[in-house]
Amino acid sequence: MFSWISQVFMVSWFNLRNLKERLGTSLSTVVGVAGVVLVFVAVLSIANGFRTTMSSTGDEKTVIVMRSGATDEMSSGFGNDTAKIIGDAPGILRKDGIAVSSAELYVIVDVPKIGTDTPANVPLRGVSATAPEVRGTFEIVEGRMFEPGKNEIIVGSAASTQFVGLEVGADHRWGENTWRVVGIFDNGGTVEDSEIWADVKVLQPAYRRGNSYQSVHVRLESADAYDAFKDALTTDPRVNVKIEKKSDYHSGQSTFLSATILVLGLVIGVLMGFGAVFGALNTMYTAVSTRTREIATLRALGFGAGPVVISVLVESLMLATLGGLIGSGLAYFVFNGFQAATLNWQTFSQVAFAFAVTPPLLIGGLVYAVAMGFVGGLFPAIRAARLPVATALREL
Numbered sequence: 001m002f003s004w005i006s007q008v009f010m011v012s013w014f015n016l017r018n019l020k021e022r023l024g025t026s027l028s029t030v031v032g033v034a035g036v037v038l039v040f041v042a043v044l045s046i047a048n049g050f051r052t053t054m055s056s057t058g059d060e061k062t063v064i065v066m067r068s069g070a071t072d073e074m075s076s077g078f079g080n081d082t083a084k085i086i087g088d089a090p091g092i093l094r095k096d097g098i099a100v101s102s103a104e105l106y107v108i109v110d111v112p113k114i115g116t117d118t119p120a121n122v123p124l125r126g127v128s129a130t131a132p133e134v135r136g137t138f139e140i141v142e143g144r145m146f147e148p149g150k151n152e153i154i155v156g157s158a159a160s161t162q163f164v165g166l167e168v169g170a171d172h173r174w175g176e177n178t179w180r181v182v183g184i185f186d187n188g189g190t191v192e193d194s195e196i197w198a199d200v201k202v203l204q205p206a207y208r209r210g211n212s213y214q215s216v217h218v219r220l221e222s223a224d225a226y227d228a229f230k231d232a233l234t235t236d237p238r239v240n241v242k243i244e245k246k247s248d249y250h251s252g253q254s255t256f257l258s259a260t261i262l263v264l265g266l267v268i269g270v271l272m273g274f275g276a277v278f279g280a281l282n283t284m285y286t287a288v289s290t291r292t293r294e295i296a297t298l299r300a301l302g303f304g305a306g307p308v309v310i311s312v313l314v315e316s317l318m319l320a321t322l323g324g325l326i327g328s329g330l331a332y333f334v335f336n337g338f339q340a341a342t343l344n345w346q347t348f349s350q351v352a353f354a355f356a357v358t359p360p361l362l363i364g365g366l367v368y369a370v371a372m373g374f375v376g377g378l379f380p381a382i383r384a385a386r387l388p389v390a391t392a393l394r395e396l
Contacts, residue, residue, distance in 0.1 A: 026319055029376070032279040033323025033369050034330070036272040041331035041357060041365040043265035047258045049356035050342065054191050054254035060223035061093075062134060062246040065216040065233065070242065072253065073106040073214045080211040082239050089232045091225035092218050095133070101218040102128040105200050107207055108349055109174045111163040113341060120341065120350045122163055124153070124174060125192075126200030134219045135187050143168040143183030148199050151206075154183040156193035158352030162341040166196070175206035191250055194341070194352040217246070257344055269368065276323075277376045313377045320373020324366040331365065332357045 065086050070076035083103040093100040105126035110119035129148060132138035146152035155166040165172065170181045179198065187193050204210065220229060230243045336357035344351045 028282075029276075029279050029316075029319045030323040030326065032276040033320045033372055034327035036269065036276045036372065037324050037327025037365040037369050038331050038334075039272060040265060040269035040368060041328060041361055042335045042355070043268055044262065044361055044364075045331065045335055045355040045357045046340070046342075047261035047265065048358060048361060049340075049353045050261070050351065051251075051254050051258045052356050053189065053351065053353040054250040059136065059247060060226070060245060061220045062136065063218050063220060063226065063229065063243055064246050064249050065218065065241050065243050066214070068240045068242045073104075074108075076214045077212055078214075078239075078241070080213070082241070083213050083216055085236065085239050086216045086218070086233060086241065089218075089229055091220050091229035091232070093221045098130070099218070100130050100133045101216055102131040102134050103200065103213040103216050104128065104131070105203050105207075105209060105212070106214050107175070107203070109172075109196070111159075111166065111172075113350075114162060114164055120163060122159060123195040123349045124203070125195050125197050126203030127197050128200055131197070131217065134217045135190075135192065136219065137188035137190070139186055140183050141186045143181075146182055146197070146199060149202060150199070151177045151179050151202060152182045153179045153196050153198045154185050155181055156195050156197075156352070157184055157186040158189075158193035158339070158341075159196060159350075160184050161339060162194075162350075162352045175203075176208075177202070177206040189354075191253075191351055191353075194350060253344060257342070273368065273372055276372050279376070313374065316377025316380075317370060317373040320369045320376065321366070323373075324369025327369065328362045328365045332362065 064073075066073060066076035067078050080103075087099045087101045087103070107124050107126075108121045109124045111122045112118060113120050132145075140154070141157060143154070146154055153172075160166045166181060168181050168183060172179050172181075185193075185197070200213070204212070218229075220226060226245065233239060233241055233243060335355045338355040339352065340355065341350050341352040
């Protein structure tokens with residue numbers, strides 16, 4: 001008598017060798033699972049890419065200062081005196097006696113997305129001369145930096161590929177000024193690559209903002225200087241401000257949209273998963289029904305119910321795993337790095353980002369495929385094990 005493990009191996013191998021006889025239904029299961037995994041991974045890669053773009057903005061030494069109570073830069077605001085006090089706070093990196101801090105203004109301009117006529121909300125940021133040094137990863141990749149005091153702008157690399165008319169040499173009328181694009185910059189794949197920058201002293205009168213700002217971005221001497229910098233400002237009675245590390249600030253800005261996309265992806269994945277499971281059920285029930293006599297013969301020869309159950313599950317899991325690998329592979333090669341732009345509902349401005357199909361996401365898609373295969377094969381496997389041997393043998 002064969003051992004239990006030998007029985008499992010022999011029945012499973014026999015099933016797999018006969019897959020060609022059920023090629024049509026087997027392929028439908030593989031394609032169904034692949035489609036579910038493809039959509040599941042692709043949708044979640046949107047949230048993953050958006051969150052990665054937002055959370056990669058800033059490091060432990062870059063800090064943003066806003067008015068106390070403000071939830072974002074759009075709702076913040078303070079005068080020039082406050083900006084000066086912030087720039088004089090201890091802990092800020094200084095070069096040649098000048099604080100590496102940038103008092104900034106943030107407005108929204110309408111720029112159509114490429115391929116559409118629909119205006120999108122693109123951030124136009126007024127920055128100080130030290131803004132590139134504050135960011136640390138800033139570089140001009142085309143053209144040049146704007147000249148202080150002129151109606152010139154530079155465009156983030158992501159914005160230049162997602163919105164109309166942001167190439168070097170283009171002119172735009174925003175506020176009370178006509179602006180000329182003189183350069184394209186890259187800030188290391190951060191959210192600021194979705195922005196347009198201008199001299200803050202030129203942007204203020206263009207939007208009648210007087211001598212006001214909405215935030216001050218600073219670079220600290222070291223990450224350890226954060227507490228001293230924060231304590232100095234929060235205890236200063238002359239100012240009423242809140243201080244956050246830029247990485248924490250932008251991560252918080254991504255929470256709502258990332259959570260929304262994640263829930264949407266899970267809902268879509270579950271709904272499509274039901275369809276794939278029913279496809280797998282149909283395939284495996286068909287396999288069991290066409291193999292009724294074979295299963296009965298094996299049972300009559302002494303093969304147990306357990307090996308029969310496992311053999312059907314092995315077939316279902318193999319088809320689902322193949323579908324999962326195909327779906328995950330397609331998602332990676334088609335969507336990973338795909339550039340897109342969407343509205344950040346917390347700031348009501350566009351953020352350009354790249355889909356991120358990461359290894360954990362691929363593993364998650366494969367695990368989901370295996371789960372669908374298990375559920376789709378379980379009930380047909382139980383039916384195969386419960387076939388009455390005597391009844392089935394009458395069909396011989």
